[in-house]
Amino acid sequence: MFTNAVLSGLTLGGVYALVAMGLTIQYGVSRTMNLGYGEFSIAAAFAVFVMFGAFGISPYLLAILVLPVAFGLSWLVYRVMLMPIVRRAKSPLALEIDSLLLTFGLLFVIMGIMLLMFGSDYTSYSYLSVPIRIFDATVALNRLASFGAAVLVxxxxxxxxxxxxxxxxxxxxSVDPIGARLVGIDVNWAAGLAFGxxxxxxxxxxxxxxxxxxxxxxxxxxxxxxxxxVVIMAGVGHVLGAxxxxxxxxxxEAFVATYLDTGLTVAVIYAxxxxxxxxxxxxIFGRVAR
Amino acid sequence: MLEVSNLSVRYGRHLALEDAALTAGEGEIVVVLGSNGAGKSTLIKAMAGLVRTEPGARVMLEGKPLHKLPAHRIVDAGLALVPEGRHLFGTLTVAENLMLGAFLPRTRDKADESMEKVFAVFPKLKERLAQVAGTMSGGEQQMVAIGRAMMTCPRLLLLDEPSLGLSPLLTSELFKALPSIAETGTSVLLVEQNSHQSLAIADRGYLIEKGVITGEGTAKELLESADVQKAYLGG
Structure with missing residues (x-):
């Protein structure tokens, strides 16, 4: 049971680490909080689900197609939605609050579109669900492959x-936006790139x-x-920490689910x-860009 | 090479800088003297594009207009600012801070050459390349900030109160470095409260009071002037 918990914890944690890294890059560089961040994950999951169902192409190959699109859309979100409020923000705090409100709306727009297209049912598909034995535990190959890809990327x-x-x-x-302008870095270019x-x-x-x-x-x-x-616990902009x-x-999460109860995972994480x-x-690691 | 005219800055209803005009020649060291809140920082930030100027402002560097450019383009045009508070990349190393100074394509090829120039002025930095900039003393951080600005290969170097928070000894060490920078053809414009030491190394100076430039002269004239004696040099 212990090995099982470690394995499922590491495989899930690998993806959390990757997703948190993306958010800390966005937040650290652009200083705007993107509440619609997770919608990009779900939208990509649906896109792959549809294309996998239609053409039977591996999700990993489909990722090569989906990622540039996600990059472009995310870049557009920054340029079109967020840059106007960056321009008029009177203080960094005002910018964070404005961006929270604005991307809260973005969250509902993207979610609404997905609800219209796919409904609110649970969706899943089967890919590489081959059991692999590691020590005394079994883990599905798709989990291992995901972990490998997350670590690699x-x-x-x-x-x-x-x-x-x-x-x-x-x-x-991310360390000093004014200092960055003074060495000739276009801060809006950097923030757009980080968003993408x-x-x-x-x-x-x-x-x-x-x-x-x-x-x-x-x-x-x-x-x-x-x-x-994860981002706030690690310290904003701290990539390794994230x-x-x-x-x-x-x-x-895996240990709570294994030894206590699956329903308690969110509560323990918040604790x-x-x-x-x-x-x-x-x-935990302070606010550094390392 | 630098011509500034009609430079005004308004913070809300408060006019912080009114119709400022000044010039600097090639390789010249010019100091703008003023007390706290006289508009020194505003003047220098307006030139670097960090604050918005009122319509009609003109900042010309070697014939190129800078007043319509955003801050990062102004750096590319050859004007570098060492700001108040330095704005170093505190969690990055000295080497990374200096290399970021050579971020612009125009300056990249010359990075090694520029680095040697920085070491010629501040030999201390050569031994500190691996140190995290935020862990250095105030004087050392000021050297990194000036070094980083030098890495942008500026035609004009702006310094916002470089002596602030430094001991008199460190200040004089820092000021001694400025003529050696000017000798390479880079003009230096600094704003200061520290009149004695800055006039000692400057060629010319301006006086600023309540957002208005009230006087100008050679460093020698200013040192001998009765007004300056009374206002800035303590009798």
Whole structure:
């Protein structure tokens, strides 16, 4: 039972870590909070569900098609919806509040469209559900593959942020937007890029999870909330912290579900979140762009 | 090479800067002297595009108009600002801070060359490349901030009260570095309250009071002027 809990915790946590990383990039660089974040995950899950059903193409190959679209749409959300409020924001706090309200609306628009198209039923499809034995436990191949993909993409994205000029520019904007302007970085360009990257990562997370979990049109907000908890717990803009905290969150969920009760997972996660906020309000890892 | 005219800034109903005009020549060090709240920072931020200016403002650098450009384009046009509070990338290393100074395509190829120039002025930074910038002392951070601005290959370097929060010893060390920057052809314009030390290294100066430029002269004239003596040099 223990190995089972660890395995399902790690596989789920890997995807949480990836999704949280996307949100922390968006939030850290653009300083706008995107409550519609999880809708990108669910929309991508539905897109893959439809195309997988129609053509039988692997969700992993479909991801190559869906991710650029998610990037573009997310970029558009920033340029069209958020840039006007960035321009008129009087303070960083005002910008956060304005963006919360605006993207709260975006959440309902995207959710409404999905409800119209797919209804509110639970949806799932079967892909790579082959049991694999690891030690004394069995785990489905689709879970392992998702974990592998999440780790791979997370590692590549982290490397790009740390070692490329563009990655360094994104981190610079997240640390000090005024300093960034003073070295010639177009902050709106950086924020748009961060939004696009975040949207693509959210979409990938949704696709990976859809290969082994049921989902509904109304589930986006759960993704957003879990990602938000991880981001705030780790410290805003802290990419490595988000990866670690995401894994831990997945493990906590799996252990609570295995040893206590599945219904308690959300309650325990919020309790841990509350504890982290009380003990380290600036985030467990602090607010750094590392 | 720098010509500023009609530069006004309004914060709500308060006119913080009124019709400011000034010039700086190639390789010249110019200081703008004023007390707290006289509009020094506003003047320098307006030139760098960090605050909105009133219509009619003109900032020309080597014949190029800067007053309509956003801040990041102004940097590309050759004007670099070392702001009040420095705005370093505190959690990044000194090396990363300096490399970000060479972010613009125009400056990328010259990054190694620029880095050598920075080390020639501030040899200390060479040993500190791996240090996280936020963990340095105030004086060292000011060196990184100036170094980062130098990495943008500016034609004009603006400094907003570089002596603020530094000991007199560090201030004089920092001010000694400015003529060596100017010698490379980069003009330097700084705003200061610290009149003695800044006039000692400057070629020319302006006086600013309540948002209005009230006087100008060579550094020598200003040092000897009775008004300046009374207002800024403590009798």
């Amino acid at each position: 997370g590692a590549v994205a982290y490397w790009l942020l740390m070692h490329t000029r563009t990655g360094m520019a994104l981190r610079a904007v 990257l975040g949207g693509a990562i959210a979409a990938l997370g949704g696709i990976l999870i859809s290969t082994y979990m049921t989902f509904t049109a109304e589930m986006g907000v759960v993704f957003t909330m879990k990602a938000l908890i 990866l670690i905290a995401g894994l831990v969150l997945g493990l906590i 841990v979140f509350l504890l982290a906020l009380i003990l380290r309000p600036q985030g």
